[in-house]
Amino acid sequence: xxxxxxxxxxxxxxxxxxxPAGFVVRAxxxxxxxxxxxxxxxxxxxxxxxxxxxxxxTSVRTSAVLGTIYMATYFGAVLGTPILLLSAGILAVWxxxxxxxxxxx
Numbered sequence: 001x002x003x004x005x006x007x008x009x010x011x012x013x014x015x016x017x018x019x020p021a022g023f024v025v026r027a028x029x030x031x032x033x034x035x036x037x038x039x040x041x042x043x044x045x046x047x048x049x050x051x052x053x054x055x056x057x058t059s060v061r062t063s064a065v066l067g068t069i070y071m072a073t074y075f076g077a078v079l080g081t082p083i084l085l086l087s088a089g090i091l092a093v094w095x096x097x098x099x100x101x102x103x104x105x
Contacts, residue, residue, distance in 0.1 A: 020095070023088035027081045034077035042070040 015021035037043075044054040045067035053063040 020088040020092040027084035034073040
């Protein structure tokens, strides 16, 4: 990895929260979190909603914790990620239009 790639990745990861790059990074983090929970098989633990554990060897409390984490990441991925990506696009266009209007482009 050369220096320009490293600084580019660092620039994306350290982007301000309310910037297009910041929105994209946070959307990716949410999506990666959901993918990790899904790959770990925590979807089965959402059965705690009906009062049953996912497996005979797990308690309802464990299923509730893992199921709640899975549902939070799922809703974040389904609802939050698209909103963050749309916000990033709108903000990028907004900044570009105002930069051009001020003659900074």
